[in-house]
Amino acid sequence: MPQWPWLHPASAAARRATPSVFRRRRCSSVCASAHSNHAREQEDEKSLVVVGGGAAGVYASIRAKTLAPHLNVVVIEKGKFLSKVRISGGGRCNVTNGHHLEPSGLARNYPRGHKELRGSFFNTHGPRDTMRWFSDHGVELKTEDDGRVFPVTDNSASVVDCLLNEARRLGVSLQAGKSVSSASVNNDGKFVLKVEKRTVDFVDYLNANYVLVATGSSQQGYSFAAQHGHTVIPPVPSLFTFKIADKRLADLSGVTFTKVKAKLMLDSIQKKAPELTQTGPLLVTHWGLSGPVVLRLSAWGARELYQDKYQAKLMIDFIPDIHIEDVKRIIFQHKDKHAKNKVNNSFPTEFGLVKRFWRFLLEQESLDGDMHWATVPKNHLNAIALRLKQWMFEVVGKGQFKDEFVTAGGVPLSEISLSTMESKQQPNLFFAGEVLNVDGVTGGFNFQNAWTGGYIAGTSIGTLASSSNLERHACLQLEAS
Template identity: 65%
Template sequence: MAGAATPLLLRQQHSFVTVNRFFSASLPSLTQTKSSNTLLSFSSKEDQVLVVVGGGAAGIYGAIHAKTLGPHLTVLIFDKGRNPLSKVKISGGGRCNVTNGHCADNMILAENYPRGHKELRGSFFNLHSPVDTMAWFTSHGVELKTEDDGRVFPVSNSSSSVIDCLMSEVKQRGVFMQTKKIVKTASVTNSGKFLLEVQKQPADHAEHVEADYLLIATGSSQQGYTLASQLGHSIVDPVPSLFTFKIEDLHLKELSGVTFPKVKVRLKLEIVQRNIPQLTQVGPMLVTHWGLSGPVILRLSAWGARYLFGSAYKGRLIVDFVPDVHVGSLKSILSNHKQKFAKQKVLNSCPPEFGLTKRFWSYVLERQGISGDILWASISNISLMSIGSVLKECVYEVNGKGQFKDEFVTAGGVPLSEISLNTMESKICPRLFFAGEILNVDGVTGGFNFQNAWSGGFIAGTTIGALALESCQSSK
């Protein structure tokens, strides 16, 4: 090595093995220097370089497909963390909810994306659908299963199956991976290449890398927003999505762990005066020690993410605990039950048509000030109406948000209007690509956020691979 400030160039005569040894062996020695002027050049006249920023699902999936289609392309992944695919590891309670298998119609599939539901109706899922995702993982040795609610998991019930599959492909395809590296700056040189400043963590010096293609797939990390801004893109301010509701109700806390297979919830916010259909959702709900959770709440939080942010996460939640029972039928059910079970205590005899647990039935009576020890014969019509109102329109004051333990998803990022969804290439900066959550796309819970990552990574990767292959063939 001539000196720390001397550019290191891989000449045309170096073989692929030399590149491999250079990247895996020489970089650690470089990190011991203190120079900020080290230039790492991996390209020659024939070879081209793709740098992927972000070692998550979208970035790694994109890198694999770029290298598969363009085998002469040098592909480098820089990830700021110690372990790539960290979000894959914890998703689905450690099982990894790969995708959703109940949305064969792409129009219906797109409706699961609060940000992106209009734009994703086009070519995006046609180019790489959940069926394609499942086929790819299955063909690469990951056996999958689709559960009743549509969520797709590895048969092993372990996210390690997905991680091992992807990392095995990275190794077999010859994709280079560097962890604990942050790409701090990105600019375009006079020759049209990307010049990237890469900093090792903890920061001790910077290296510079030139690339022909750049794929930013950094999720909701500020790193990606900064790079996108440096290259001319605007950013929709990110706010949290997919979270639980905090509700101060001492009696509700006592129901922690109680689940409801189907409820209807409506969110009322002062800043929202018009009717927004998506702020009403139907599905399973879970009572927690801090409030309410479950798929229906998470979907509501996703659709209401920006409104809730603007409301400081305060609003009113109206819950219908018996959505399949009409209001008129409700009164008849209660009246008939009163006559049929007149001599039974109210607490010990809940109308079976409601499908409620005894714990929740006790909560309803207590909330309305009705003693569970009185007989059904003694209940007044006013009390019956009171019970009915709680079951159909139970009002809770939302006074904050919790974090969904398995995922952290944001609404915001690079606007979809600034990229071409059929290639994932920037409309502002040629040969710049995006995939995954860095875009202003987010899905509801159920495997939809990962599907966005797989689809975007595939489209970006195959586009880059095709461009590199075309360039290679034209230079011969």
């Protein structure tokens, strides 16, 4: 495991020299009467700093502020808010998945996390809850045939604007272009975060009662976690395309297969792994193979592919719904029926193959497309049938899946209480989203993890802050009496 750089706590002198935001004191069990009620209210206001302005962070800030309106909430984002939301789904934003609504079935779509998430996690806030929330806030959604859920506008701006406008309406402070460079816990148990601005020489210190780390795959979040006693599973890429050794595939660039069965074979996995066999659409690109079936395989085999330096074998069944013997029968019947036709111009339509792929298939068997079906040897026809059912490709590398970078790795779920998203190592420290060792296959599952984790964390923080506020009011009433 790489040694993540430790963050150094800000010195007391630096804190005294710099104006501090959210510097508060908790009301003791015996209420002091030296200050006015108003001053004590100001000092005792609770504060939350969310590190990371992605889906999980913004959703959590909204939830916490909704439950605890008095809570001071600041979201710190080093780049642009909701940047992944903007580009996801080709700019349409794949909000969630509408075909996997039950927690147990939904959890099976997470290569890292499928065991842990089978419990109450998605029961607390699942896809139905996500869709209802966006609908209630003015974003009409639609579910496509493959289960992916998008705004009816087919524009991610609908989702982004909804979230940011709701956060601003509630009074959440959204601060972009800043990053948390160090953090510590003072003697009062409060967090002291050093905040820097990227473009100018700017340093500020925020004191917070609660911190939520929702930094995605940024090292900033891993460093924060390590400083506060967490281990970090080294992140590796997930959700990527396969580079294939056969350069002739470039001739098929753009060809789509609506349904293939693909099996990934890795040297580091000798035992049978059901998840490494997937069925779904396949796309041929100028560098290799892509599409949902490949992306799912890349997610389930992410760590092993990294270990094997992205060298693997990929066996594809191009017509999984037709048995091999039936494939042979169809080909031989076609030969008899079209004996006088050229093999290039006549091929079995039962397979649903495009002409470009059929010609490519003939080339692999060194068959001249101008020859007639009657002259094709039986062994070549058997070889074509076998290739259609068991075509082996050599994976020699990976490609990046557009800009939607997903990683496998992060803070282990065993170090987090999934019922609250609170750290088991540091009280009042919470995590949500991809900073944790959770990642889903393509289809809206990574965003659902962000919505659920953010909702749970925001609920926990908002509830804690509200309880604390009630205690403070009780304390003030006792003093007044």
